[in-house]
Every structure is written in C-alpha cells, then in structure tokens.
Amino acid sequence: xEIKTVAIVGLGALGIMYGKQLADHLGKDxxxxxxxxxxxxxxxxxxxxxxxERCDFHYVDANExxxxxxxxxxxxxxxxxxxxxxxxxxxxxxxxxxxSVLNGISSExxxxxxxxxxxxxxxxxxxxxxxxxxxxxxxxxxxxxxxxEADDTxxxxxxxxxxxxxxxxxxxxxxxxxxxxxxxxxMVNTGVNQSTAVFETNYGGVQVPGKPxxxxxxxxxxxVKVANAEGVLLHEEEIAGWLxxxxxxxxxxxxxxxxxxxxxxxxxxxxxxxxxxxxxxxxGIPTPVNDFLYDRIRxxxxxxxx
Numbered sequence: 001x002e003i004k005t006v007a008i009v010g011l012g013a014l015g016i017m018y019g020k021q022l023a024d025h026l027g028k029d030x031x032x033x034x035x036x037x038x039x040x041x042x043x044x045x046x047x048x049x050x051x052x053e054r055c056d057f058h059y060v061d062a063n064e065x066x067x068x069x070x071x072x073x074x075x076x077x078x079x080x081x082x083x084x085x086x087x088x089x090x091x092x093x094x095x096x097x098x099x100s101v102l103n104g105i106s107s108e109x110x111x112x113x114x115x116x117x118x119x120x121x122x123x124x125x126x127x128x129x130x131x132x133x134x135x136x137x138x139x140x141x142x143x144x145x146x147x148x149e150a151d152d153t154x155x156x157x158x159x160x161x162x163x164x165x166x167x168x169x170x171x172x173x174x175x176x177x178x179x180x181x182x183x184x185x186x187m188v189n190t191g192v193n194q195s196t197a198v199f200e201t202n203y204g205g206v207q208v209p210g211k212p213x214x215x216x217x218x219x220x221x222x223x224v225k226v227a228n229a230e231g232v233l234l235h236e237e238e239i240a241g242w243l244x245x246x247x248x249x250x251x252x253x254x255x256x257x258x259x260x261x262x263x264x265x266x267x268x269x270x271x272x273x274x275x276x277x278x279x280x281x282x283x284g285i286p287t288p289v290n291d292f293l294y295d296r297i298r299x300x301x302x303x304x305x306x
Contacts, residue, residue: 001095001157001160002160002163003070003071003097003160003161003163003164004026004030004070005031005032005067005069005070005071006022006026006030006031006032006069006072006164007031007033007060007066007069007071007072007073007091008022008031008032008034008072008073009062009072009073009074009076009084009087009088009091010074010075010080011033011035011048011075012075012076012077012132013131013132013137013139013256014075014101014125014128015033015075015076016048016055016132017128017130017137017139017142018073018075018101019055019057019075020055021142021168021169021170022168022170023055023057023058025168025169028057028058031057031058032058032059032060032066032069032091033057033058033059033060034060034062034087035059035061035087036063036087037063040059040061043059043135044059046135047135048135048137049136050138051137051138052136052138062087062088062090063090064090067093068091068092068095069092069093069096070095070160071096071161071164072092072096072099073099073101074088074098074101074107074111075102077102077266077268078103078104078106078107078268078271079266079268081102081110081111085111085114085115088115092115094119095119096119097121097160098111098112098115098119098120099120099121100123101145102271103124103185103186103189103193103256103268103271103272104186104271105182105186106271106275108120108122117150119157121148121149121157121158121161122147122148122149122150122179122182123145124145124147124181124185125143125145125146126143126146127141127143127144128141129141129143129250129253130143131253131254131259132259142170142171143171144170144172144173145171145172145173146172146173146174146181147161147172147174147178148174148178149178152175152176152177158174162174179232180233180234183227183230183232184234186223186271186275187220187223187224187227187239188220188242188245188246189255189272190219190223190276190290191215191216191217191219191220191223191239191242192216192246192255193255193256193268193272194219194257194269194273194290194297195213195215195216195219196212196254196255196257196258197297197300198296199212200258200261201258202251202253202254202258203246203249203250203251203252203253203254203255204251207246207247207251215289215293216243217239217243219273219276219289219290219293221236221239222280222285222287222290223276225280225285226276226279226280226283226285226287229282229283229285256268257269257272257297261297261301264304267297267301269294269297269298272290272293274294276290277291
C-alpha cells in the first residue's frame, strides 16, 4: 500500500498547513482540496495564504466524480463535520485511508459510521502554533501527528501513512495506546481551550496562578473521572505533564477556541464540555466545572449577534 494521492476536506488552519506541506512534496496535482463550487470560486478569487505565500492548490468540486484518493483527511471544525462527510463520498474507494485531524473523540465515530471503520485510522495532532485570520494562515511550528489503529496493531495502513509523513516531512508518532492518547489530548483541550475562551485570555493567562489556571486543572480532573468510567485509564498525574507543555508555549499565543470567540466563530464546545457532560450523566459523575464552561461559552456565542 502506497499513498500517492491525498484529498483534504476543509481549509481551516490545519487544512491549509497540511495541504501546503503535502503539495510542496507530492506535487500540486497529487493533493486535491475538496469543496463546493461557490467555495472554490471564492478561494480562487480571494486566495489562500500560508505564511505570506499564496497557495496554488488543486481544487475539485465535491459533486464531481473522482478517482478515489489514497488518503482522505478531514480538516474541518466539528460544526462542519456533518457537511464534510456528505461532501467526501466521491473521493473514497475501498482502499482509501480515512484520517480526521479534528479535536476530541467524536469525529472518528461519525466518519466510521458513514464510511466504515476498517478504513479509518485514529489520530490527534498537537504542538502546532497555527493561527488563521480570514484567508491567511501563519505558523512557525507544524507540530506532530499521532496516529494508529484503535486496537494498536501495526497495520498496513499505519505503515503507509508513516511512509507518507516521512516523505513529506510531517513529524509523527505511533503511540502504544492510541485511544489513551486521544483522551489525554481531549483532557488538555477541555481545560485550556475552554478556560482561555471563558476568561478571555491567552496561554499566558493560564500559565500563572489564578482562577483561569485553577479552572483548567479542575476541568481536566473531571475528564480523568469520565475517561476512567469509559474504560480509559487516565491519571491525574498526567495533568502536570500537560501543564508543563502548556507553560512552555508563547504566552501571547491563543488556542483555537479563544481565536474562535475573538472572531465570533462557532466554537467546538460540544466536542469538549459537551462530550464530558454527556458521558458524566451516563455514568452518574457530576461535572460542575464543565457545566459552567459549557454554559458560559454558549452565552459568549449568543452575544455575537449583539
């Protein structure tokens, strides 16, 4: 199995970043950006920029029949995932590897239910400092992709994706416990993303003692309890490791949810607090901190119209 062609649905920060990196190494025609006709026309007219350089992407209409891609990457926000799934069908064949770079633990379930779990690899991305304003993306660190099978087997799909990332110079890792890795990333996102949005601050605001940092830690502890109830053995000791990573980030930088609230975009609160609240109720586990964060972020979103 060799990945020669890649389709990407979604031109947010990650779609642009990975699209540019892949196209630079594989060639423009090997990487297709899938969108509807009107969106493609807008992209061509307004341009898409990555670190100041206009991206010469190869666009394909989602409604047009295409030869199946070897790899399909979902790079939309959670709020756009349902539409992305509906638009991806013409890119998928029996051998197409499906990869979601969305936050959280929900997107793989939705994609697997739509197209089958056999073609799906599980994935998280971390460590990038990408910031997108309008049609312009800027980043200095591409971060890394952590991926694998749900049962942690070293499959042909895993090896093929590893070879692709080596060829295209995208840092990656294949963890020993993929689902644990996904829950661990959900834990830090639930704490840091939501707290910076609610307290209207940046990484620096949660790097120092105070209410924002206390909320980060408390929200993460709720994730640990819910994960354990779901059979994933997270430990509170892991919180300290994530805080250490967070404390090393540029204090002036902002996670994606804070960028969303600043630019009056829909957030992924359903992926974070929404997931933890739902599973908390399932297992009879109180989640007061995530209840607070969820309600506050919904209030912030409602204020956009004012």
